[in-house]
Amino acid sequence: MKNRDNSSYLEKLIYLAVEREKEPVSGANSRVDLIMGRVNELAIQSRFEARSLSPRLAFLYGLSIAATVLIGCFIGNMALPANSLQFSYESLDFIHLNFTNFFLPF
Amino acid sequence: MKDLDKVIERILVGETELFRLLVDCYHHKVFVLIRGFVHQEQDAEDLTQETFINAFVSLGSFKGKAEFSTWLYRIAVNTTYSFLRKSQREKMSPFLASENGKENEKEKGKSPYQQTSERQINEFIYKEIDRLPNNQRIAFVLSRVDGMSQKEIAKVMGVSVSAVDSLVQRAKRKLKEKLKLIIDEK
Numbered sequence: 001m002k003n004r005d006n007s008s009y010l011e012k013l014i015y016l017a018v019e020r021e022k023e024p025v026s027g028a029n030s031r032v033d034l035i036m037g038r039v040n041e042l043a044i045q046s047r048f049e050a051r052s053l054s055p056r057l058a059f060l061y062g063l064s065i066a067a068t069v070l071i072g073c074f075i076g077n078m079a080l081p082a083n084s085l086q087f088s089y090e091s092l093d094f095i096h097l098n099f100t101n102f103f104l105p106f
Numbered sequence: 107m108k109d110l111d112k113v114i115e116r117i118l119v120g121e122t123e124l125f126r127l128l129v130d131c132y133h134h135k136v137f138v139l140i141r142g143f144v145h146q147e148q149d150a151e152d153l154t155q156e157t158f159i160n161a162f163v164s165l166g167s168f169k170g171k172a173e174f175s176t177w178l179y180r181i182a183v184n185t186t187y188s189f190l191r192k193s194q195r196e197k198m199s200p201f202l203a204s205e206n207g208k209e210n211e212k213e214k215g216k217s218p219y220q221q222t223s224e225r226q227i228n229e230f231i232y233k234e235i236d237r238l239p240n241n242q243r244i245a246f247v248l249s250r251v252d253g254m255s256q257k258e259i260a261k262v263m264g265v266s267v268s269a270v271d272s273l274v275q276r277a278k279r280k281l282k283e284k285l286k287l288i289i290d291e292k
Contacts, residue, residue, distance in 0.1 A: 010282040010289075016224075017231040018250045021141045024134065031151055032129050035158045042162060043122040 110174050118166060129158055132175065135251055136182050142247035143186045145232045153189055157182045176261045179251075183244060183262065227285075234284045238277050241265075245273035246281075 053061075110128075117124050136157055141150035161181050168177055235243060241263070248259040249270075256274075260267045 007282060010285050011278070013227055013285060014231055014278070014281055017228040018142070020228060021145065022138050022250075022252070025137070025147055025151065031155060032126065032133055035129050035133075035155050036123075036126050038155070038159055039125050039162050040122055042159070043120070047120075 111170055114165060114168060114170075114174070125158075125162055128161075128174070128178075132178055133158075135175075135253075136178065139179060139182050139247060139251050140186050142235070142250055143183075143190065143243070145236075149189070153182075153186055156189075157185045160185055172261055173258070176258055179248070179254075179258075179262045183248075227288075230288055231281065231285065234281050235277075238280060242273045242277040242280070245270050246277035249274045 113124050113127055117128075133154065137150055137154045140153045140157070141147065144150050144153065157178070161178055164181075168174065235246065238246065244263060245259060248254055248262060249256070256267050256270045259270045263270065265273075
Protein backbone atom coordinates (compact mmCIF):
# COMPACT_ATOMS: atom_id res chain seq x y z
CA MET A 1 0.00 0.00 0.00
CA LYS A 2 2.89 2.26 0.81
CA ASN A 3 4.21 1.59 -2.62
CA ARG A 4 0.96 2.75 -4.18
CA ASP A 5 1.39 6.27 -2.82
CA ASN A 6 4.60 6.46 -4.72
CA SER A 7 4.56 8.85 -7.66
CA SER A 8 6.56 6.47 -9.83
CA TYR A 9 3.99 3.73 -9.22
CA LEU A 10 1.22 6.01 -10.46
CA GLU A 11 3.36 7.02 -13.40
CA LYS A 12 3.88 3.36 -14.21
CA LEU A 13 0.12 2.75 -14.20
CA ILE A 14 -0.40 5.65 -16.61
CA TYR A 15 2.49 4.44 -18.73
CA LEU A 16 1.04 0.90 -18.92
CA ALA A 17 -2.42 2.19 -19.83
CA VAL A 18 -0.97 4.31 -22.62
CA GLU A 19 1.36 1.56 -23.83
CA ARG A 20 -1.58 -0.78 -24.11
CA GLU A 21 -3.08 1.46 -26.76
CA LYS A 22 0.13 1.26 -28.77
CA GLU A 23 -0.15 -2.45 -29.38
CA PRO A 24 -0.24 -3.17 -33.09
CA VAL A 25 -3.62 -4.19 -34.40
CA SER A 26 -4.29 -7.17 -36.53
CA GLY A 27 -5.22 -6.47 -40.12
CA ALA A 28 -3.24 -3.23 -40.37
CA ASN A 29 -2.08 -4.25 -43.85
CA SER A 30 -5.61 -4.67 -45.11
CA ARG A 31 -6.33 -1.19 -43.78
CA VAL A 32 -3.40 0.16 -45.78
CA ASP A 33 -4.83 -1.57 -48.86
CA LEU A 34 -8.21 -0.03 -48.12
CA ILE A 35 -6.65 3.43 -47.87
CA MET A 36 -4.78 2.93 -51.13
CA GLY A 37 -7.94 1.71 -52.84
CA ARG A 38 -9.76 4.88 -51.82
CA VAL A 39 -6.76 7.01 -52.78
CA ASN A 40 -6.65 5.46 -56.27
CA GLU A 41 -10.39 6.00 -56.62
CA LEU A 42 -9.96 9.68 -55.74
CA ALA A 43 -7.05 10.03 -58.15
CA ILE A 44 -9.10 8.60 -61.03
CA GLN A 45 -12.03 10.82 -60.09
CA SER A 46 -9.85 13.93 -60.00
CA ARG A 47 -8.33 13.06 -63.38
CA PHE A 48 -11.81 12.67 -64.85
CA GLU A 49 -12.97 15.94 -63.29
CA ALA A 50 -9.93 17.72 -64.65
CA ARG A 51 -11.04 16.71 -68.12
CA SER A 52 -14.63 17.85 -67.67
CA LEU A 53 -15.79 21.22 -68.94
CA SER A 54 -14.33 24.17 -67.08
CA PRO A 55 -15.39 27.78 -67.84
CA ARG A 56 -12.04 28.37 -69.54
CA LEU A 57 -12.43 25.27 -71.67
CA ALA A 58 -16.02 26.24 -72.53
CA PHE A 59 -14.79 29.65 -73.68
CA LEU A 60 -12.11 28.05 -75.84
CA TYR A 61 -14.61 25.65 -77.37
CA GLY A 62 -16.97 28.56 -78.08
CA LEU A 63 -14.17 30.56 -79.63
CA SER A 64 -13.06 27.73 -81.88
CA ILE A 65 -16.67 27.07 -83.03
CA ALA A 66 -17.13 30.78 -83.80
CA ALA A 67 -13.83 30.84 -85.73
CA THR A 68 -14.83 27.76 -87.72
CA VAL A 69 -18.22 29.26 -88.62
CA LEU A 70 -16.55 32.53 -89.54
CA ILE A 71 -14.02 30.85 -91.82
CA GLY A 72 -16.76 28.69 -93.34
CA CYS A 73 -18.88 31.72 -94.08
CA PHE A 74 -15.93 33.54 -95.54
CA ILE A 75 -15.06 30.67 -97.88
CA GLY A 76 -18.72 30.26 -98.73
CA ASN A 77 -18.97 33.87 -99.60
CA MET A 78 -15.84 33.74 -101.76
CA ALA A 79 -16.98 30.75 -103.76
CA LEU A 80 -20.68 31.12 -104.18
CA PRO A 81 -22.10 28.25 -106.19
CA ALA A 82 -24.20 30.75 -108.10
CA ASN A 83 -21.08 32.49 -109.42
CA SER A 84 -18.97 29.49 -110.26
CA LEU A 85 -21.63 27.35 -111.89
CA GLN A 86 -23.51 30.17 -113.53
CA PHE A 87 -26.73 29.26 -111.76
CA SER A 88 -29.35 31.73 -111.08
CA TYR A 89 -28.45 33.53 -107.90
CA GLU A 90 -32.09 33.72 -106.88
CA SER A 91 -32.57 29.95 -107.08
CA LEU A 92 -29.91 29.31 -104.44
CA ASP A 93 -30.73 32.22 -102.21
CA PHE A 94 -32.09 29.98 -99.47
CA ILE A 95 -28.53 28.74 -98.83
CA HIS A 96 -27.43 32.10 -97.50
CA LEU A 97 -29.69 32.25 -94.46
CA ASN A 98 -28.23 35.72 -93.92
CA PHE A 99 -25.20 34.32 -92.08
CA THR A 100 -22.70 35.86 -94.41
CA ASN A 101 -24.40 39.19 -94.20
CA PHE A 102 -24.20 39.09 -90.48
CA PHE A 103 -20.55 38.03 -90.19
CA LEU A 104 -19.13 39.47 -93.36
CA PRO A 105 -21.15 42.37 -94.63
CA PHE A 106 -19.48 42.62 -98.05
CA MET B 107 13.41 15.02 -46.06
CA LYS B 108 14.49 15.70 -49.63
CA ASP B 109 13.55 12.15 -50.62
CA LEU B 110 10.15 12.65 -49.04
CA ASP B 111 9.69 15.91 -50.96
CA LYS B 112 10.53 14.09 -54.18
CA VAL B 113 8.04 11.34 -53.35
CA ILE B 114 5.34 13.95 -52.69
CA GLU B 115 6.18 15.74 -55.95
CA ARG B 116 5.86 12.49 -57.87
CA ILE B 117 2.53 11.71 -56.19
CA LEU B 118 1.25 15.13 -57.20
CA VAL B 119 2.35 14.55 -60.77
CA GLY B 120 0.22 11.40 -60.86
CA GLU B 121 2.22 8.52 -59.41
CA THR B 122 -0.51 7.83 -56.88
CA GLU B 123 0.82 4.41 -55.91
CA LEU B 124 3.80 6.09 -54.20
CA PHE B 125 1.38 7.34 -51.54
CA ARG B 126 1.59 3.80 -50.14
CA LEU B 127 5.14 4.60 -48.95
CA LEU B 128 3.78 7.42 -46.79
CA VAL B 129 0.91 5.29 -45.50
CA ASP B 130 3.28 2.41 -44.63
CA CYS B 131 5.66 4.79 -42.90
CA TYR B 132 3.15 6.70 -40.76
CA HIS B 133 0.13 4.40 -40.44
CA HIS B 134 0.97 3.00 -37.01
CA LYS B 135 2.03 6.33 -35.54
CA VAL B 136 -1.13 8.05 -36.72
CA PHE B 137 -3.19 5.13 -35.40
CA VAL B 138 -1.53 5.33 -31.96
CA LEU B 139 -2.02 9.08 -31.87
CA ILE B 140 -5.72 8.86 -32.74
CA ARG B 141 -6.30 5.95 -30.38
CA GLY B 142 -4.95 8.12 -27.59
CA PHE B 143 -7.98 10.35 -28.14
CA VAL B 144 -10.76 7.91 -29.01
CA HIS B 145 -9.48 4.77 -27.21
CA GLN B 146 -11.60 2.48 -29.36
CA GLU B 147 -9.71 0.40 -31.89
CA GLN B 148 -12.39 0.48 -34.58
CA ASP B 149 -12.90 4.25 -34.40
CA ALA B 150 -9.13 4.79 -34.39
CA GLU B 151 -8.77 2.66 -37.53
CA ASP B 152 -11.57 4.51 -39.32
CA LEU B 153 -10.13 7.89 -38.35
CA THR B 154 -6.63 6.83 -39.42
CA GLN B 155 -8.07 5.97 -42.81
CA GLU B 156 -9.90 9.31 -42.97
CA THR B 157 -6.71 11.15 -41.97
CA PHE B 158 -4.71 9.65 -44.84
CA ILE B 159 -7.49 10.35 -47.33
CA ASN B 160 -7.72 13.97 -46.10
CA ALA B 161 -3.93 14.19 -46.40
CA PHE B 162 -4.05 12.87 -49.97
CA VAL B 163 -6.79 15.30 -50.97
CA SER B 164 -4.90 18.30 -49.59
CA LEU B 165 -1.40 17.09 -50.48
CA GLY B 166 -1.13 19.90 -53.00
CA SER B 167 -1.32 22.42 -50.15
CA PHE B 168 1.71 20.86 -48.42
CA LYS B 169 4.44 23.39 -49.10
CA GLY B 170 7.25 21.59 -47.33
CA LYS B 171 7.79 24.41 -44.83
CA ALA B 172 7.06 22.07 -41.93
CA GLU B 173 7.97 18.40 -41.84
CA PHE B 174 5.48 16.07 -43.49
CA SER B 175 4.90 14.22 -40.21
CA THR B 176 4.02 17.48 -38.42
CA TRP B 177 1.57 18.35 -41.17
CA LEU B 178 0.08 14.84 -41.08
CA TYR B 179 -0.28 14.79 -37.27
CA ARG B 180 -2.08 18.13 -37.44
CA ILE B 181 -4.54 16.64 -39.92
CA ALA B 182 -4.94 13.61 -37.61
CA VAL B 183 -5.70 15.81 -34.58
CA ASN B 184 -8.16 17.95 -36.56
CA THR B 185 -9.90 14.90 -38.03
CA THR B 186 -10.18 13.32 -34.58
CA TYR B 187 -11.51 16.46 -32.95
CA SER B 188 -14.13 17.00 -35.62
CA PHE B 189 -15.17 13.37 -35.11
CA LEU B 190 -15.34 13.84 -31.34
CA ARG B 191 -17.34 17.03 -31.72
CA LYS B 192 -19.72 15.35 -34.13
CA SER B 193 -20.35 12.28 -32.06
CA GLN B 194 -19.85 13.92 -28.65
CA ARG B 195 -17.79 10.96 -27.61
CA GLU B 196 -15.81 13.12 -25.22
CA LYS B 197 -18.50 12.52 -22.64
CA MET B 198 -18.83 8.81 -23.23
CA SER B 199 -16.81 6.27 -21.31
CA PRO B 200 -14.24 4.50 -23.41
CA PHE B 201 -14.17 0.76 -23.96
CA LEU B 202 -11.17 -1.43 -24.14
CA ALA B 203 -10.52 -3.78 -27.00
CA SER B 204 -10.82 -6.75 -24.66
CA GLU B 205 -14.37 -5.72 -23.85
CA ASN B 206 -15.23 -6.23 -27.48
CA GLY B 207 -14.37 -9.88 -27.14
CA LYS B 208 -10.66 -9.61 -27.87
CA GLU B 209 -8.66 -11.06 -25.05
CA ASN B 210 -5.25 -9.56 -24.66
CA GLU B 211 -2.31 -11.96 -24.71
CA LYS B 212 -0.76 -10.31 -21.66
CA GLU B 213 -3.91 -10.86 -19.62
CA LYS B 214 -4.03 -14.61 -20.18
CA GLY B 215 -1.78 -15.49 -17.25
CA LYS B 216 -3.55 -13.20 -14.79
CA SER B 217 -6.38 -13.95 -12.42
CA PRO B 218 -9.85 -12.56 -13.25
CA TYR B 219 -9.52 -10.21 -10.27
CA GLN B 220 -6.23 -8.82 -11.56
CA GLN B 221 -7.66 -8.46 -15.06
CA THR B 222 -10.76 -6.60 -13.86
CA SER B 223 -8.72 -4.39 -11.60
CA GLU B 224 -6.25 -3.47 -14.36
CA ARG B 225 -9.05 -2.91 -16.83
CA GLN B 226 -10.85 -0.63 -14.41
CA ILE B 227 -7.69 1.35 -13.77
CA ASN B 228 -6.97 1.67 -17.50
CA GLU B 229 -10.55 2.71 -18.18
CA PHE B 230 -10.33 5.27 -15.42
CA ILE B 231 -7.06 6.65 -16.84
CA TYR B 232 -8.56 6.95 -20.34
CA LYS B 233 -11.60 8.71 -18.93
CA GLU B 234 -9.38 11.16 -17.07
CA ILE B 235 -7.29 11.78 -20.19
CA ASP B 236 -10.54 12.66 -21.98
CA ARG B 237 -11.42 15.08 -19.19
CA LEU B 238 -8.16 17.00 -19.44
CA PRO B 239 -8.35 20.51 -20.93
CA ASN B 240 -7.93 20.28 -24.71
CA ASN B 241 -4.40 21.67 -24.96
CA GLN B 242 -3.16 19.46 -22.09
CA ARG B 243 -4.84 16.44 -23.63
CA ILE B 244 -3.32 17.04 -27.06
CA ALA B 245 0.15 17.65 -25.61
CA PHE B 246 -0.08 14.54 -23.42
CA VAL B 247 -1.33 12.24 -26.20
CA LEU B 248 1.23 13.55 -28.69
CA SER B 249 4.01 13.10 -26.14
CA ARG B 250 3.11 9.41 -25.96
CA VAL B 251 3.63 8.84 -29.69
CA ASP B 252 6.98 7.09 -30.09
CA GLY B 253 9.74 9.22 -31.49
CA MET B 254 7.85 12.46 -31.22
CA SER B 255 9.99 15.22 -29.78
CA GLN B 256 8.67 18.16 -27.79
CA LYS B 257 9.85 20.38 -30.64
CA GLU B 258 7.64 18.49 -33.07
CA ILE B 259 4.68 18.61 -30.66
CA ALA B 260 5.21 22.36 -30.36
CA LYS B 261 5.05 22.66 -34.16
CA VAL B 262 1.89 20.56 -34.38
CA MET B 263 0.21 22.61 -31.65
CA GLY B 264 1.64 25.93 -32.75
CA VAL B 265 3.05 26.74 -29.28
CA SER B 266 6.52 27.00 -27.77
CA VAL B 267 8.55 24.02 -26.57
CA SER B 268 8.43 25.25 -22.97
CA ALA B 269 4.64 25.52 -23.22
CA VAL B 270 4.47 21.91 -24.37
CA ASP B 271 6.64 20.80 -21.48
CA SER B 272 4.46 22.65 -19.03
CA LEU B 273 1.24 21.25 -20.55
CA VAL B 274 2.54 17.67 -20.40
CA GLN B 275 3.71 18.07 -16.81
CA ARG B 276 0.38 19.56 -15.75
CA ALA B 277 -1.51 16.76 -17.50
CA LYS B 278 0.62 14.10 -15.79
CA ARG B 279 0.20 15.77 -12.39
CA LYS B 280 -3.56 15.95 -12.83
CA LEU B 281 -3.77 12.32 -13.90
CA LYS B 282 -1.66 11.18 -10.95
CA GLU B 283 -3.81 13.14 -8.51
CA LYS B 284 -7.00 11.58 -9.86
CA LEU B 285 -5.46 8.13 -9.95
CA LYS B 286 -4.22 8.45 -6.40
CA LEU B 287 -7.75 9.26 -5.23
CA ILE B 288 -9.27 6.18 -6.84
CA ILE B 289 -6.49 3.89 -5.63
CA ASP B 290 -6.84 5.23 -2.09
CA GLU B 291 -10.58 4.54 -2.25
CA LYS B 292 -9.83 0.91 -3.07
